[in-house]
Amino acid sequence: MRTFTLPGTELTVSDVVLGLMRIQDKTDEEVRALVSSARDAGINFLDHADIYGDGVHGCERRFGEAVRLTPAERERWVIQSKTGIVKQGPYFDFSYEHIVESVHGSLEALGTDYLDILLLHRPDALVEPEEVARAFDDLAAAGKVRAFGVSNHTSHQIELLRRYVEQPLVANQLQLSITHAPMIAQGLAANMQGLEQSVARDDGVLDYCRLHDITVQAWSPFQSGFFDGPFLGSSRFPELNAAIDRLAARYDVSAEAIAVAWITRHPARMQVVLGTTTPQRVSAAAQGSEVRLSRAEWYELVRAAGYLVP
Template sequence: MKTFTLPGTDIPAPNVVLGLMRIADKGDDEIRALVRTARDVGIDFVDHADIYGRTTHECERRFAEAMRLTPAERDAVTIQTKVGIVREGPYFDHSHEHIVSSVEGSLRALDTDRVDILLLHRPDALVEPEEVARAFDELATAGKVRAFGVSNHTPRQIDLLRRYVDRPLVVNQLQLSLTHAPIIAQGLASNMVGEPQATTIDGGGVLDHARLHDITVQAWSPFQAGFFDGVFLGSPEYVELNAVIDRLAEKYGVPSIAIATAWITRHPARMQVVLGTTTPERVIGAARGSDLPLTRPEWYELTRAAGHRVP
């Protein structure tokens, strides 16, 4: 498992993360098997959100109930959670009061005294960045949050926060897969008149912005065809792409999910892949793509086969 120190922190991070949004209905043994399998292959970084589950904080609570981490075990796991989506609306709330109260709820649910990384889950159009700054300062000073970031934010939204928030924003979690890759594909077709792929939809190069500001991009739904449209692996709608994936999987002696993982981890931005599966075997397979040395021609072949324009 390839690891690095998350820029702006002292947190060691694998480039594959275990997302736990689907564990609400899982039994304790299933949750323990999933987490322990991940840890056995080097994934000691878990991703939560207050909104995950049928009720607020449910998946966080199920994780704590199943794992019952000792202090030493807690120290060995990086726990990330997110705040900002209000289930009852739904709407978004980045007020000082909501951020702080939600983190307190996460700490109780997770049965821990601190969250390693806290992300603002989705942009709040009514955000007052001074409120965010005050909440982050309060939580950091109290030792309840070690590092901060965002999710699904544009470069300009991040810059607005950074004008007021003194603490580094070290993560931006964004949807990214071989077939859903505007943050990469639009740059390939830049300045091409009439080419839809060239359209700037993220406020001006979110991936380049992240690299310029030492923000780690975390890729969620790394195997989804689109916005929760089902996986592309093995899909009859992506015959050409799966033919390339299967050929490369045979060449490297790995499952196809490892090739889909490697397309993201091969990128020099040092992104993290957030797995959403609850199947231990798929975690093992994806982890094998962590440091798979795809060549430049192979990476571009996959990109073309996924339907992206490479001029």
């Protein structure tokens, strides 16, 4: 498993992240087995959110109850959580009170004194960035959060926050897979009139993040689109799966590993967030961190996914 120092922090992080949004109904033994499989694969980064699971902090509490980290174990993990979505309304809330209350709830549920990273989960159109800045200042000063970032934000939304927030915004968690890659594919076909792929939808967020040392964390790396099923093994993507299977055989890894390797091959030094609850799939996907696709192989997958490479 490749690791790197997360820009803007002193944290050494793995290329691959274990996401824990689906553990609510898992037993203690199943949660521990999942986390152990990640650790054994070299993953040292866990991703949570206050809205994952039943009620608020459901999956965070399930993790805390099942794993019960000792102080020494806690130091071996980079733990990230997210806040800002309120499922039953008002839907999005970046107020000072909500951010601080959410962090306190996450800490209690997880059984830890601090978060390594806190992300603002989805943009709040009613954001008052001064309130966000005050919340971040107070949480940092109290030692409750060590670093901050965002999720699903455009470059201009990040710029607005950066005007007020003192701390560096170190991550932006964005949906990305071979088949859901507009942030990459648009640039390949820029200035091509009449082509859907050439339409800019995100203010050039990937290049923006690279310019400002913001690490992109790719969520749903196996989803074909927005929660409409995986592309791996899907009859909807025969050419892509044939190419993936051929590369998997060449590198002696799983198809999941090739899907991960496509993301980690990009020079933006992105992380891949896994959402599986199957330990075997975690181990298989984590192998992708060590696979370095050639340029020809990387672009072959782009074409096979249905994107134009002029």
